[in-house]
Amino acid sequence: RLDYVGVAALEFFVVDDALTANEFAPRVHNSGHWTIEGAVTSQFSNHIRAITDRKLGSPAARGHAIMINLIGDIPSAALAIAKGHLHDYGKAPRVG
Secondary structure: OOOOOOOOEEEEEEEOOEEEEEEEEOOOOHHHOOHHHHEOOOHHHHHHHHHOOOOOOOOOEOOOOOOOOOOOOOOHHHHOOOOOOOOOOOOOOOOO
């Protein structure tokens, strides 16, 4: 049992046909950014609701959604996605 209230993310990768845990993040996480437009209630709204002891909103998807993390230049193909939403956080590539 965790002594924690709020959104948490557990990120997995498939490596050599095996599921591998990559990261546990006790916070909102870029893996959940799709919820901004893609869910009834975003991870951000539900995090605030949780830490203020309010009823959580539905995390249900509004339909099909995809989120792509891009660092550096944004390809024109990404900008041309119909009904797409761009959230530019101004991050630059870094070594390592």
